[in-house]
């Protein structure tokens with residue numbers, strides 16, 4: 001692949017054909033099973049619908065003939081036509097039916113459905129607003145469970161049947177109108193919906209139990225901080241590394257001629273030289289500078305640009321949840337007639353359930369979000385302050401140490417500059433001139449600065 005990149009950068013035509021009219025894309029789709037190098041060639045904008053001279057097959061036809069599922073997938077993503085017929089009058093789907101490859105038949109059927117949907121104005125409108133639909137579905141899902149549990153009936157069987165019915169209806173609606181690509185954002189919408197119902201319950205049920213403004217303040221402070229830092233984490237560029245086509249070609253030629261065009265230094269998807277500490281995220285389809293993780297709760301990458309906002313988002317999420325736990329305990333002590341000391345654990349639990357099932361349900365949501373956020377925040381603080389590493393670097397080093405004969409210390413890396421310096425660098429804070437943060441542009445950092453490294457014998461991760 002690096003050689004292909006080098007040749008194309010030097011001006012070689014990506015659509016050049018052999019004497020049978022086969023383009024490189026047709027050959028890769030037919031001869032090499034897997035996503036690469038077809039996906040790689042598509043980066044150079046080849047003609048996806050070109051046909052060969054003899055069979056009149058497109059690259060998609062050839063991928064189907066070879067049973068190359070991954071190549072079929074990337075070719076469809078690149079917009080390969082489903083209507084071009086070969087010399088025998090076969091469209092790609094006809095060929096798939098002939099080869100009896102069930103996965104490819106399924107993929108082509110699904111793609112055909114998506115393309116038909118795009119021709120309808122109403123369905124196109126729904127597709128554009130799929131995220132909103134998913135968010136509304138999550139709001140309804142969380143509300144439905146709490147509402148059914150709170151119904152004024154002693155029959156849990158009836159409640160169970162009703163809940164099942166409502167969940168099946170919701171999932172049917174979601175499957176009908178929300179595509180698979182949007183469904184991956186379900187954790188994000190689940191988190192936002194949870195925060196909405198938690199804040200709603202705090203506002204309606206808990207806030208009146210707090211008599212003065214000082215005890216109410218953490219709720220408002222937590223909610224505003226949470227919304228602000230969630231927004232900042234999502235909207236701030238995590239450090240996506242972008243290059244123009246000219247820059248990419250120049251880079252490939254330089255790397256090729258210096259003999260360093262290899263997978264350690266070169267990203268075959270973005271076609272760029274990888275900066276130090278960067279990593280390619282397949283979900284975001286981009287290299288991210290000082291990559292930490294692709295966070296399912298945020299729905300995008302955490303990198304150098306939004307890492308500090310992410311930490312503050314976790315902090316405010318925990319703050320709001322701790323206030324909600326405090327509010328729940330006060331609510332129970334004022335509304336429920338029994339106590340743990342007086343009637344024992346089981347009696348007080350049944351009282352809590354019958355007193356307000358909704359509050360118990362929201363309390364469980366609060367506990368769930370508090371547990372993962374607290375664990376995550378502790379781990380993040382430990383990595384940042386004590387190790388000077390990102391989550392990706394820590395797990396990579398940990399895996400390396402498992403297979404290495406010599407123990408690898410997570411503390412002895414070039415990025416660990418001591419507790420205070422690590423904090424100063426991460427948050428870029430001077431603390432009234434006490435600290436001096438290093439200003440490094442991780443989107444353009446390709447070599448380790450030796451004055452930063454404490455132990456110069458250790459290679460960067």
Ligand SMILES: [Zn+2]
Nearest residue numbers: 267270280287
């Ligand atoms: Zn990349």
Ligand SMILES: [Zn+2]
Nearest residue numbers: 281284294301
């Ligand atoms: Zn990502």
